Amino acid sequence: MTTVSIHGLRVSYGSRPVLEELELELGVGVHGLLGPNGAGKTTLMRVLATVLRPDRGEVRLLGRQLSDPAGLRLARRQLGYLPQSFGFYPRFTVREFVEYFAWLKEMPPEAIPLAVDRAIERVGLLDRADDRMKHLSGGMLRRAGIAQAIVNDPKLLLLDEPTAGLDPEQRVEFRALLRQLGLDAVVLVSTHLVEDVVAACARVSLVDKGRLVFTGRPDELIAAGAAGDSGDSPIERGYAAVLRGAREAAR
Amino acid sequence: MTPVPFVRRTAQVRRMLRVELRRGTAPVAALAMFGAGVWMLAVHPDHWAGRWAGLADYFRVSMLILCALMVAAGAWQAGRERRRDLGELITSTPRPGWHPVVLAWLAVALAGTTGVLLAFSGAAAFVAPVATYAGGGWWWMLAVGVVALGTATAIGTLVGRLSALRVAAPIAGLATYLGLGILLYGDTRAAAWLSPVSPGWRMHQSIPDWVTAGQAGWLLALTVLSLAVAARRWWMAALAGGVAIAVAVPVATGPGPYRLPADPGAVQLVCTDTGPPVCLSRINAFLLDDVTPVVRPVLIRLTEATGRPWRAVDHATAPAGTPDSTDGDTVWLYLDSQSTVRGGLARPDWLRADFHTVTRPRCPVEQRREPDHRVYQLSSVAAAWLLDASHSTDPPAPVDPALERLRALPLAAQHAWFSAYLDAAARCDVPALIRLGQPQ
Known part of the structure; x- marks a missing residue:
């Protein structure tokens, strides 16, 4: 079932196009978004997070048109977002911070306390729930950011560089x-x-x-790479091969 | 989605408000406002002590500082979203943008107002045991001040939303202080009624109800306007702006502040029962026990010497436009800044100085002509003689030889001299006054 549908998306900053005629369909499941720096990943995430209005194109989130204010509000209720640069109020505790976002996401009041505890537990911060945000390490802050993103059990979860700052053990748990x-x-x-x-x-x-230069399963991306491509792992070689192919085709 | 019942919805808002009250700018705002309130009260207790109306008026005088602090606090709170890089995350949520704006504003406004009201409650504990008049519209003056604090916070919120710079808050506070100060010293009718800062009305006067209601309406509209612009609710902003103008025009163009009617209850006379009458207004009557021992000996001396003036009356009770000079029968007393924190008389010397109106020669002021210094010296001798009965200075003042000579005369001769002096002073008979000043 397709729940995110993007057609002919164009976004530019001034006269410089960042996303051009982008087409993407996403259904339930975990999708990875890869690309070099400046490729437009964060811009695409911001469009899907409804904080950046595209110049052109159609974006449907969870079956709702973003150009319709009522549809936008309903879509936002089912959205979770962790931006690349995650800010926080340092004096809030983790629980208060997550609760604040539960309120902003218009969750039913009676569901908030339980949802907050559950979100904090899922990111493994329950023992630090009453600590102030300013006392958390970088990795813990990232996990608190994920907790606020998932507190409303979103139908669309957008995570921009979520594993930055997490140690290997935390990354395994996060996956x-x-x-x-x-x-x-x-x-x-x-x-x-x-x-x-x-x-x-x-x-x-x-x-x-x-x-968009590739979309498929991870094993398909791995298969695109050959032994001679640059990269230390099969997926890195696939990634490099797809990029090289796309750039050669564009010439 | 099923609509959430109002009670549950407000319960969650109250919970978020509590979080903001604990974790936002609110605790600092409360502390700063409490400190500012205590400081302001300590600077001029003579303005508020003993009178409810004085306390309410001084609350409004303090707005010069308090509003500046609230603007700074509001700006700091509203700027945190951008300072902390949370704008994008919050924008991605469905809750209308004005909800968190109003929540943050409310937390700072509540905390700051509570802080300063706590300080003024302390002052009220000193006023309550001694105040002799509780009527009048002072409650409304206080209420408009509370509304003004909310308005100042809202303006700060707008500043904070427009600029995320850390210096925006202190600059906005300073600009508010300067702006309100300029309005105060501009001394215009519009400034008097549209600015929350009171220039210090005389406490026995009352501001018409419609002006007070207009002030409240203007400040409320300004609050909504600021918050609406901060939350980019343009229709609401236009509506509030229209209301603000509609309310401000009649208030700013109405009667000026210098012809305020007296509050009949406040100026009701309260007099001593025995001896030469000393009469104070009801609002100042708590000073009667302290004023009487200072004033009565001088009145006795006056009545023994000349028979007139025979009474001392609080000038607050005089009809509007009454000059401060004696009318022959009455010496007017000025008691507006004459109270200590516990309701005692602050400056007996000032009270005694009110009797100088009796001995001052009634000579018309002529431009480019210096008054005869001999007349001036003689009026000092007459005043010193009159006030001598209760006079004491530490260290003792040097005695004027002319005064010594007067005191050396028999009492009847002293009375005759003083009576002749008052007669000549009332007519501004300079030759007669100079003759009275010569050794006899």
């Missing part, structure tokens, strides 16, 4: 969480860490210079 979340929601993870994609994603999309 397990991703797989769990992807059972009944669309989870889009933008990352540079291709091993996360292999480990956690059912599908992967690769963006380069504002265009």
Whole structure:
């Protein structure tokens, strides 16, 4: 079932196009979004997070048109978002911070306390729930950010560089969480860490210079690479091969 | 989605408000406002002590500082979203943007107002045991001040939403202080009624109800306007702006602040039962026990010497436009800044100085002509003689030889001299006054 549908998407900053004629369909499951720096990954995430209005094109989230204010509000209620640069109020405790976002996401008041505790537990911060945000380490802050993103059990979860700052053990736990979340929601993870994609994603999309140059399963991306391609792992070789092919085709 | 019942919805808002009250700018705002309130109260207890109306008016005088602090606090709170890089995350949520804006504003406004009201409650504990008049519209003056604090916070919120710079908050506070100060010293009718800062009304006067209601309406509309612009609710902003103008025009163009009617209850006379009458207004009557021992000996001396003036009366009770000079029968007393924190008389010397109106020669002021210094010296001698009965200075003042000579005369001769002096002073008979000043 397709729950995110993008057609002819164009986004530009001034006269510089960042996304050009982008087409993408996403269904339930964990999707990896790969691409070099400046490819347009974060811009795409911001469009899907409804904080950036596209110049052109159609975006449907969870079956709702974003151009319709009522549809936008309903879509936002089912959205979870962790931006690349995650800010926080340092004096809030983890629980208060997550609760604040539960309120902003218009969750039913009676469901909030339980949902907050559950979200904090899922990211493994329950023992630090009453600590102030300013006392958390970088990795813990990232996990608190994920907790606020998942507190409303979103149907569309957008995570921009979620594993930045997590140690290997936390990354393993986080991948397990991703797989769990992807059972009944669309989870889009933008990352540079291709091993996360292999480990956690059912599908992967690769963006380069504002265009979608690959979409498929991780094993298909791996298969695109050859022994002579640059990269230390099969998926890195596949990634490099697809990029090289797309750039040669564009010439 | 099923509509959430109001009670549950407000319960969650209250919970988020509690979080903001604990974790936002609110605790600092409360502390700063409490400190500012205590400081303001300590600077001029003579303005508020003993009178409810004085306390309410001083609350409004303090708005010069308090509003500046609230603007700064509001700006700091509203700027945190961008300072902390949370704007994008919050934008991605479905809750209308004005909800978190109003929540943050409310937390700071509540905390700041509570802080300053706590300080003024302390002052009220000193006023309550001594105040002799509780009527009048002072409650409304206080209420408009509370509304003004909310308005200042809302303006700060708007500033904070427009600029995420850390210096925006202190600059906005300073600009508010300067702006309100300029309005105060501009001394225009519009400034008097549209600014929340009171220039310090005389406490026995009352502001018409419609002006107070207009002030409240203007400040409320300004609050809604600021919050609406901060939350980019343009239709609401236009509506609030229209209301603000509609309310401000009649208030700003109405009667000026210098012809305020007296509150009949406040100026009701309260007099001593025995001896030469000393009468104070009801609002100042708590000073009667302290004023009487200072004033009565001088009145006795006056009545023994000349028979007139025979009474001392609080000038607050005089009809509007009454000059401060004696009318022959009455010496007017000025008691507006004459109270200590516990309701005692602050400056007996000032009270005694009110009797100088009796001895001052009634000579018309002529431009480019210096008054004869001999007349001036003689009026000092007459005043010193009159006030001598209760006079004491530490260290003792040097004695004027002319005063010594006067005191050396028999009492009847002293009375005759003083009576002749008052007669000549009332007519501004300079030759007669100079003759009275010569050794006899």
